[in-house]
Structures are given as structure tokens and as C-alpha cells.
Amino acid sequence: MRQQGRAQGAASAPPAGVSRTGGAMRAAPARRTGGADAGAATPSAAETAGAAVLLALFLASLLIPARIFVGGMLLSPDRIFLLLAFVPLFFRLVGGKVGPIRPVDILIGLYCLWIALALFIAHGAERVAFIGITIVELFGGYLVGRTLVLGEKDYRAFFRYFVYAMLFLLPFVLIEQMTRRLLISEIIGAVFPTYPYVNFDQRIGLNRIQSVFEHPILFGLFWSVGIANLYFLSRDRLSKALPQAGLAGFMTFMSLSSAPILAGMLQFWMIVWEKVTGAKWKVLAGLGVLGYVVIDLLSNRSPVSVLISYGTFNQGTAYNRVLIWRYGMQNVMGSPIFGIGLADWVRPWWMRSGSFDNFWLLQAMRYGIPSFVLLALGIAASIWSITRAQGLSFGQKQCRTAYMVALTGLLFTLATVHVWGSTSVFFMFYIGAGVWIAQAGDTAVAGEEPDPGPRRGTARARSAPTGRETAAVPEGRAPAPAPAPEPAAPGRFRPARRPPPTRIR
Secondary structure (H helix, E strand, C coil): CCHHHHHHHCCCCCCCEEEEEEEEEECCCCCCCCCCCCCCCCHHHHHHHHHHHHHHHHHHHHCCEEEEEEEEEEEEEEHHHHHHHHHHHHHHCCCEEEEEECHEEEEEHHHHHHHHHHHHHHHHHHHHHHHHHHHHHHHHHHHHHHCCCHHHHHHHHHHHHHHHHHHHHHHHHHHHHHHHHHHHHHHHHHCCCCCCCCCCCCCCCCCCCCCCCCCHHHHHHHHHHHHHHHHHHCCCCHHHHHHHHEEEEHHCCCCCCCCHHHHHHHHHHHHHHHHCCCCCCHHHHHHHHHHHHCCCCCCCCCCHHHHHHHHHHHCHHHHHHHHHCCCCCCCCCCCCCCCCCCCCCCCCCCCCCCCCCHHHHHHHHHHHHHHHHHHHHHHHHHHHHHHHCCCCHHHHHHHHHHHHHHHHHHHHHHHCCCCCCHHHHHHHHHHHHHHHHHHHHHHCCCCCCCCCCCCCEEEECCCCCCCCCCCCCEECCCCCCCCCCCCCCCEEEECCCCCCCCCCC
């Protein structure tokens, strides 16, 4: 009989992570995984601190306009960072330390391998060094976001550094606007070669800001990503969200380039849509599809041509982008599998500029249609898993909305501009930096308790497997003692939740 009583008591014992105090059940704090998958190891405090330092160094490397040549190869600060970090981060990914391999990891990896194959077929062994550094830039940038941004804390930390970088550069931007001098490049130029100043004509009476980038377009597109992120990450504190998002919008506008400004406008209207409709994103997507069909039916031009025409500052650049689309597609159809590589693209003699203002089309033209398909599928797989993530906390949902709005603006804008250098590295980083959101959803579905909702200053406790909530407990206080249990007759066991008493025979 004593053995039966012990077995009965063991069966009624609280599950792992739950303690019994004064006859009442109280949930012990769940271990957080920083948004990693339930099957992944929880990052230690040292790893988290190390990731924060690496993220800060990575962002700094993108903003140092130095050009270091070693053996005829250009090694910019971001390339040096990626060369040093590539192997450790790669084995961190394939070793399962950041969760299981996901479809986006495979597709982005295949995209980079296809680029390497296409370039080798087009140019042979003479461009092996260039092929290698291209893969380091593209997949290395993705690895930084994928393996160092593992949760809400990391994501918020990166955009905190993003704000610091804007504040640091702001005085130099104002000086450049007034004097057309790149002071940071002049200082660095005393030691290393740096980017030359691109002397563009003024627009609306203002100078186009280049700052620490090679071109004003890259400057504006880089900072445009901060508009939605800095707003949604602090939307519960508008006194913080509006100035930070406004600063990102100001930096974007200072480029006076149509593509970055278009990205910023798209994010602004999506912010308004979310505020007015309560985040009815499916309705917005449906309206977008409907608008595309209506334009296709009513216009004598393709919807892409219409978007390009109205997404630029003047009709001259708009017409040039339409021509790029037309003749670029002819180049794609001429070499659909492996592309033309780095060779000059075929166009009419009167199109003297070799500028190619369409990132997506350039992927297919240089490396073949499969490269575009693999990249598009990788991004689509990531978006699908992120948008379908369930059980996210309030803070994680904020991060998801911020990430998706900024990514949407970026993806649409790349149809009217090409990115290269540190901005292309940042683009790949941003793709990888959102994967943790899908893994956080997997963790919640697997049964790990997400963070509380928007309530601040309280911590909820949950009773074991039933999911029923107990009273909210203010943070920093010990929970109130539970009432003393009713005296039970000998041999009788009374759980705190008042199910029918169980007699131990």
C-alpha cells in the first residue's frame, strides 16, 4: 500500500520546471532560447555578449570607406571581417548551434554556388579569386545575420547600433550638404585609398549625399531600412520611435535618389495602413495584386514599366530604366542558363552608360535565370515561415512587423536600382537576420512559453500543461503566499486546482 501511495504521488507531481508552494502550483521561469529553435542549444551569456560585439564590428566595417589592395585584390573592411568570420560562422550554422538547417539556408547556399559555377563557366580559372570573394560577400553576409541575430534581444541590439551610427554620421552629412566635402573619406584617405567624391548635379537645390558609400543611391537605400524598424521596435514609446524613424527618413531623403525615397515612402504608407486598419496585411496584398491586374489591362505598357516610370525623379531616368528592362531581358533570353558573367551587356550604341538599374534582372542576366529563381525562392521561403510563425510574444511580433515592412520596401525598390559593395552585403545580412522569427514560432509551437504580451511591469505564471493563467505578479516582488490548504484526512491527497480528491488506498 505504501508503494502504491508513492506511485500515486509521483504521478501527481508537477511537471519539469513547475514548483508547488503552499499547496498551489506556480510556474518556474522558463529558460529562454533567444528565439532559437527548441532543439537548439540555449546561447550562454558569453555567446550573447560576443554576438553583440561582432554585430557592432560588422556594422562598423560596412561604414568605413577604406580600400585596401593586397596582391591586386580589393579588401575593404567588410570583406576583411567576412574573411575572418566566414568559416566559424559557417560551422556554427551546419553544426546546429543556431537551430536546424532551414529551406532558406539551403536555397541561399545553392544561389551562391550557382553564381560561382556561372562565373567559372563564363571566365574560367582566371577569375577564381573574384569568384571566391563574391561568395564570401554574399553568403558571408547572410551567415552574419543568420548566426548572430538569434532573437529579439539581438535584433533590437543591432538597430540600437544602427541609431548610434546615424547620430555619428549626421554632422558629417550636414557638412557635406553645405560644402560637398567628404570629411571621413579625407581623414581615412591620409592612410588608405578611399572612395572618390561623385560630383552629381544638385536636385531641388540640394546636394546629393554620398557620405561613406560609393554612391548616393547606396547611402539612401542603406538607411531606408531603419524607417520601419525604428518605428515599430519602439511604437509603444512614440517619443522615441518618431525621432529615430524620422532621422532614418531624413538620411534616406538626403540621397535625393528616387529608389531609396521610394523605399521610404512604401514603408511610410505601410505604417499608416497598419495604424488605420489594424494590420490587415492580406487585404493590402490583395489590393496590390488587383492593382497590378488593373494596370496590365488598362495600360499599353507593362506594370513593371509603369512602376519604373512613376518611381523616378524625372522622365529621363525613367525612360532609361525602361530601356534597361527591355534590352536586359533580351540579354537574359540570349544566355538563360549561365548568363553573360561580367561581360558588358548588349544594348544600342546610343545607350552609352553601362549602369544597370535593376538588381533582380541583373542576377538573371549575369548568372542565368536559375540564380534569380534560387534567390527568389530563398526569400519567399523565409517570408512564408516568418509570416506563419505562431505563438510569438508581443515584442517578437513587433520585430516581425518591423522586419517585414522594411523588407517589402527593399524588395520592391530593387526593381529600380542595383546594389553592390557593402550595401549588397547588408542586403544579404538582412535576409538572414529575420530567420530567428520563424524559429521563435517553432519554439512556441513546441511548447516553450513565449514572453508576456504588451503588459509592462508584470510577469505571468502559467500552470503546467493546461495553459490556464494564474494571477499576474509584479516584477521584482515575491509572489503572495498561497492560502493554507484545508486539512486533509490521513491518507487523502488534495491538489490545489480542486479536482475530485484522490484516495490513496
